[in-house]
Amino acid sequence: MMTNGLQNRQTAIPEEINGLRMTRQRQEVYRFLMGERTHPTANEVFMKIKEALPSVSLATVYNCLEALVQHKIIRQVNFDREPSRYCPNLDEHGHFHDETTGTIHDVKFKPGINLTDILDLPPNTVIKDIEITLRGQLA
Amino acid sequence: MMTNGLQNRQTAIPEEINGLRMTRQRQEVYRFLMGERTHPTANEVFMKIKEALPSVSLATVYNCLEALVQHKIIRQVNFDREPSRYCPNLDEHGHFHDETTGTIHDVKFKPGINLTDILDLPPNTVIKDIEITLRGQLA
DNA sequence: GCGGCAAATTAGAATCATTCCTATTTTGAT
DNA sequence: ATCAAAATAGGAATGATTCTAATTTGCCGC
The missing domain is CATH 1.10.10.10 (Winged helix-like DNA-binding domain superfamily/Winged helix DNA-binding domain)
Incomplete structure (x- = not known):
């Protein structure tokens, strides 16, 4: 039943x-x-x-x-x-803070970009988490 | 005198x-x-x-x-x-947190990389500040 | 050199997001 | 049904930071 x-x-x-x-x-x-x-x-x-x-x-x-x-x-x-x-979005992404409105927007990375590729990391570094935060305004 | x-x-x-x-x-x-x-x-x-x-x-x-x-x-x-x-370092750089030791290291970007190039930002966005933080360990 | 004024400093109180504590309730396994 | 473990509630405690009010300092023109 x-x-x-x-x-x-x-x-x-x-x-x-x-x-x-x-x-x-x-x-x-x-x-x-x-x-x-x-x-x-x-x-x-x-x-x-x-x-x-x-x-x-x-x-x-x-x-x-x-x-x-x-x-x-x-x-x-x-x-x-x-x-x-x-944040419910589990994709790798950053966050943009609009100072004018106080709102936060997800920011995607352009396709094909691997974050660790652009960073000059010491060898043998194991990255577990990356956080990217931007502040500014939508003009 | x-x-x-x-x-x-x-x-x-x-x-x-x-x-x-x-x-x-x-x-x-x-x-x-x-x-x-x-x-x-x-x-x-x-x-x-x-x-x-x-x-x-x-x-x-x-x-x-x-x-x-x-x-x-x-x-x-x-x-x-x-x-x-x-942090006294004013160059654009990120920060890596070594979970093992608790220390923080500056992380440079590879030459020629412009951060905003890899981000899929909405048009007319004025970025005033970017923060990149990494967590992990030096194996 | 000296009075006055604004900026800087001080000590302590207040704030506030978060964590801790612990008694109670709920859950899952036996 | 019973028991142990996990989850919850509510209130107290924590701790980085900010605020407040009262000095102190530096600097200006006289």
Whole structure:
């Protein structure tokens, strides 16, 4: 008599992603982020998912975000020392901060570009992560 | 009877750099940073220049660092949300974090590379600053 | 050389994102 | 159903940085 265990009207989220058990709280964080290109902060995530899950705590949102980041389901983006933001785009890309509007835009690399090709790295260097951040304005 | 007003045995620092008046505190911060490739934090700068200037305050170190950064005499470097670090190297370059030792190394770009060439930026974008950060280990 | 003014400095309080703590709840395996 | 491990909630603690208010300093014209 049971179909699949979670008959929600929203997009179904698997019970596990990249080895991370998708609890209700993690689902809500994940679902919200996947639909956002605005790179929300932890607090913005918190405010939003409280609508669906009023008892959720900010600490849990931080826990969920950390778990999702560690399982490479989302990315954490830091700009200067502002609050961390979270990004569902896993492709290699950079972030452009428009100083005028305060918005953040993903920046792709031109095709065929390998980042490490242009860097003068010491030999035997194993790069695990690259972050490129740009600041400026859309004229 | 007076020769030049500051008869210090160390490298003489001009009274003004890039339009910034070099007070005693700013001089100490500047002198220390110029001799360092370790990208010190504000607190490390503070600890160090207290030797020469015991009455200096941490707030002043922050003020000096901010002034030096704004006048483009040094650069501020952020890695994730760790304490900011400060860098005397004004050439365009990136930063590599060696996870094993915790040290930070400047990374040059290969000659002839123009960063904006490889990025797929929207038209009419004015870039004011680029930051490239790498994390990994020296194998 | 001297009063006045703006800029710089100081010490400590305040801020605020994030982490820690810990009791409670939920989950999955047996 | 039972038990251990994992996850959660809420509140306290942390720590880099910034703010505030009160001195101090440097510099100007007299």
